[in-house]
Amino acid sequence: MSHRHYSIGDTDIEKLNVHLLYVSLSKYEKDWSSLLHTHEFTELFFVANGSGSFRFRDESRPIKTGDLVIIPPYLEHTEQSSPEDPLEYYSLGIGGVTFLPEDQQKGPQIFCNIEHRSFFAELFDQMLYEIRNNKYGADKICQNFLEIVILRLIRAQHLVPVPIRSGHMSKECAQIKSYLDANYSKHITLDTLAEMTHMNKYYMAHSFTRYTGLSPIQYLNQRRLENACTLLKDTDHSISNIAVSTGFSSQSYFTQIFRKKYGVTPMKYRQTHSRKQDS
Incomplete structure (x- = not known):
């Protein structure tokens, strides 16, 4: 019989x-629209499968599984999938902290070709499972998994956690924003959002x-109009x-909202901004 005993000591790591x-799992489909957007919180984006690119306003970087x-x-930022190798990815919205590399004073995007990717994939999958099933203690389990993810990333990638003020977006509002960003083309009402968040509308x-x-x-409507502008400039639709594809109930309502926002009709906007005419 062999026996090894390891004692656990206290560390000086600040809580x-x-x-x-939120936790989400997304997969590329033909109706995918990639639009630049921002969050008031930190987001972790983990590629479970596929390949593509991650785009910022001034640069684009290739991404792949892991x-x-x-x-x-x-x-x-936004993500763009390879049509031949569709992206599937997890997203985690995180409040209260952002991260800087140890050797930099400013922390833009940080790309990690991480080791032990199966370990991280399992943690993300377990968080998604807990959130979906919403059984007793699911929020606590997910919180503990999140802290494991963060500590392993800090250790492996030599990151410094930087607290950010928590007086920003609540969990429910972040959930609504994420849902609207991903589902703007669907029929959505206040009742839809209230039911999703279990809040008084x-x-x-x-x-x-x-x-x-x-x-x-x-x-x-702002998200729909942003996507409509992209389609007007880049397509012949x-x-x-x-x-219809951006979620407006009719062409006349779309034109009315568009004119109110941009001061011109969609047709006039296309004539002025179309990239296809320049090619």
Whole structure:
């Protein structure tokens, strides 16, 4: 018989003041639209399968299975999938902390071709499982998994955690924002969002407006209009098709909202900004 005994000592690691806002798993499909956007919180982006690129306003970097991206608050970004090797990825919204490399004073995006990728993939998968099933203690389990992920990343990538003020977006508002960003083309009402967050819809709308400066419906229309502008500039799709694909109930309503926002009709905007005419 052999026996090894290891004692656990106290460390001087300061307690991480972090909280999990959401967990999601996304997979590339043909209706995928990639738009630059920002978050008021840190996001972890882990590629479970596939390949593509991660784009910022001024640069683009290739990504593949096992890569992990740490996106600090307010950094514009989006992902683009390879059609031949579709992206599938986990996203974690994290409040309370961001990260800097030990040898840098500023921390833009951090790319990690991480070791032990199966270990991280299992942790992300377990968090998603707990959130989906929402059984007793799910939030605590996910919080503990999150701290394990962060500590392993700090250790492996030589990162310094930097506290950020927590007076930003609540967990529920972050959930709404993430949902609107991903599902703007669907039919969405205040009742949809209230049911999803288990909040009174009037309190929910007030809270979201306080954090973002826009009501949920105003924010939804803004996301739809941003995507419509991209389609008007980069495609030959008809105005009616663009209206439908971006979630507007009719072409006339789309034109009305578009003119109010940009001062011109969608057709006039296309004539002025179309990239296809320049090619």
